[in-house]
Amino acid sequence: xxxxxxxxxLSHIISLVLGIISAITTFFWYISLPTGIxxxxxxxxxxxxxxxxxxxxxxxTGIVGVAFCLLIYITLVIILLLENASVF
Numbered sequence: 647x648x649x650x651x652x653x654x655x656l657s658h659i660i661s662l663v664l665g666i667i668s669a670i671t672t673f674f675w676y677i678s679l680p681t682g683i684x685x686x687x688x689x690x691x692x693x694x695x696x697x698x699x700x701x702x703x704x705x706x707t708g709i710v711g712v713a714f715c716l717l718i719y720i721t722l723v724i725i726l727l728l729e730n731a732s733v734f
Contacts, residue, residue, distance in 0.1 A: 658696070661688035661704025668711025675715055682712035 661684075668682035685708030693701035 657688050657692045658698050658700035658704065661685050661692060662700050662707065663704075665689065665704045665707025665711060669707050669714065670711075672711060672714045672718060675719060678711055678715040682708045682715065684708070686712070 664681045665685035668678045668685055671677040671681070685704050689701045689703070689705030689708055691701075692698060693705060
């Protein structure tokens with residue numbers, strides 16, 4: 647019984663740490679996207695089970711990290727496409 651309680655507490659912390667890593671490593675999509683998505687899943691799951699604020703914090707930091715990563719790379723693709731289109 648004690649092991650399940652420790653897992654719940656640990657998932658809050660893991661979610662927050664992965665969300666922070668995702669937000670910090672925004673320019674490295676191969677790190678940012680998996681850690682952000684994992685933070686979102688763990689944060690949502692832990693918030694639904696326990697309703698703790700660390701779960702929400704992990705969820706928010708994961709969303710922010712994934713959103714910044716996608717924003718940067720979508721902007722880069724658009725810039726490259728517009729730059730190549732103006733050549734012709």
